[in-house]
Amino acid sequence: MYKIFVVEDDEVIAGAVKKHLESWDYQVMCASNFKGILHDFAEFEPHLVLLDIKLPVHNGYYWCGEIRKVSKVPVVFLSSASDNMNIVMAMNMGADDFIAKPFDLDVLAAKVQAMLRRSYDFQGQTNIIEHNGVMLDLAEAAVVYNGNKTSLTKNEFKILQVLMENNGKVVNRDYLMEKLWESDSYVDENTLSVNVNRLRKKLESIGLYEFILTKKGIGYKTE
Numbered sequence: 001m002y003k004i005f006v007v008e009d010d011e012v013i014a015g016a017v018k019k020h021l022e023s024w025d026y027q028v029m030c031a032s033n034f035k036g037i038l039h040d041f042a043e044f045e046p047h048l049v050l051l052d053i054k055l056p057v058h059n060g061y062y063w064c065g066e067i068r069k070v071s072k073v074p075v076v077f078l079s080s081a082s083d084n085m086n087i088v089m090a091m092n093m094g095a096d097d098f099i100a101k102p103f104d105l106d107v108l109a110a111k112v113q114a115m116l117r118r119s120y121d122f123q124g125q126t127n128i129i130e131h132n133g134v135m136l137d138l139a140e141a142a143v144v145y146n147g148n149k150t151s152l153t154k155n156e157f158k159i160l161q162v163l164m165e166n167n168g169k170v171v172n173r174d175y176l177m178e179k180l181w182e183s184d185s186y187v188d189e190n191t192l193s194v195n196v197n198r199l200r201k202k203l204e205s206i207g208l209y210e211f212i213l214t215k216k217g218i219g220y221k222t223e
Contacts, residue, residue, distance in 0.1 A: 002116050005046035007031040007063065008078065009055050013101075017050065017078075020105040021112065037063045038070075042130030046073060048116055051095075053079040053086060061093050068094035070128055070135045070144050074119045076111070078103065129164045131222060134208060136164055148206035155180055156199040159192075163212060163222045172219045196220060 004026050008014040014030040021028045029044050031037055034056040041049070049067065053060040064075050077090045080101040087098045096115060099108060127138035135144040141157040142149055152160065162179050163171055177192055196212065203211050213221050 001025060001027050002048070002120075003027045003029070003044060003046045004112065005029055005031070005041060005044055005049045007034075007037055007049060007055065007060070008052045009034060010052075013078075016105065017108065021109060024109050024113070026112070034058075038066050038135075039130060039133065041067060042070070042128050042135060045128065047120060048074045048076065048112060050076050050078050050112075053077060053090070061089060064090070064093040064095055066147070069147060069149060070137055074115050076115060078108075129161065131164050131167045134164070134211065134222075136160055143203065143206070143208075145203075145206050145208045150202050150206050152199070152202065153195075155191075155195045156202065159195055159199055159220075160212075163220060167222050170215045170219050170221045176219065 004021055006014050006017050006021075006028060008017065008030065018028040018030050029040070029046070031040060033040060037058075051060045051064060055063070060077060060079070064077075067073065067075060074096045075094060076097045076099060077095050078099050078101060079086065079090075090098050096119075097111065099111060129136040129138065133145060136142075136157075137144065138161065140151070141154070142151045143160060158180055159176060162176060173189065173192060177188070180192065180195075200212055203209075211223055213223055215221060
């Protein structure tokens with residue numbers, strides 16, 4: 001079942017869109033925390049985002065730009081500000097389509113269906129793991145924090161993936177080495193320590209300090 005994330009602060013419009021798209025057998029979530037759109041996006045892992053321009057806290061252009069830093073998921077703007085300047089700006093920010101308000105719900109559903117068909121005939125999920133504002137892009141082996149992005153080596157990526165998949169839990173060093181060995185050459189204690197230290201430096205380069213904690217004699221965990 002395809003998942004649609006509706007970012008619209010007008011509760012009447014959001015509710016009508018949700019109800020109608022659910023009748024087309026989509027799973028729909030409407031945004032409620034307009035300060036944490038990116039967090040909810042990562043948690044819900046939608047296949048498509050319907051995004052208004054005029055929103056509380058930050059406008060739709062801002063959130064479209066933030067989403068584009070971590071995902072290529074289709075973004076469709078819904079807005080009454082449908083003049084050429086706004087349409088051009090939306091497309092420049094990475095939007096895939098623009099639907100002017102007021103719109104017919106059946107037309108909206110048909111456009112959503114067409115966009116999903118084009119987007120997912122050849123690709124699948126959004127592939128993002130999020131924890132405390134840290135976004136790990138599984139498709140590009142990159143990590144994003146506060147708008148800053150850095151690419152990871154294969155080992156660095158695998159370490160961070162395992163740790164973030166076990167958020168809040170201490171991951172045993174032996175388990176981490178086994179996971180690295182699955183996708184690389186033999187990894188010993190020293191190799192693991194070197195890779196963790198390199199990973200920490202990369203995280204610090206994008207402003208992320210003390211994200212990976214050491215549990216002496218046991219392993220590591222994310223904070």
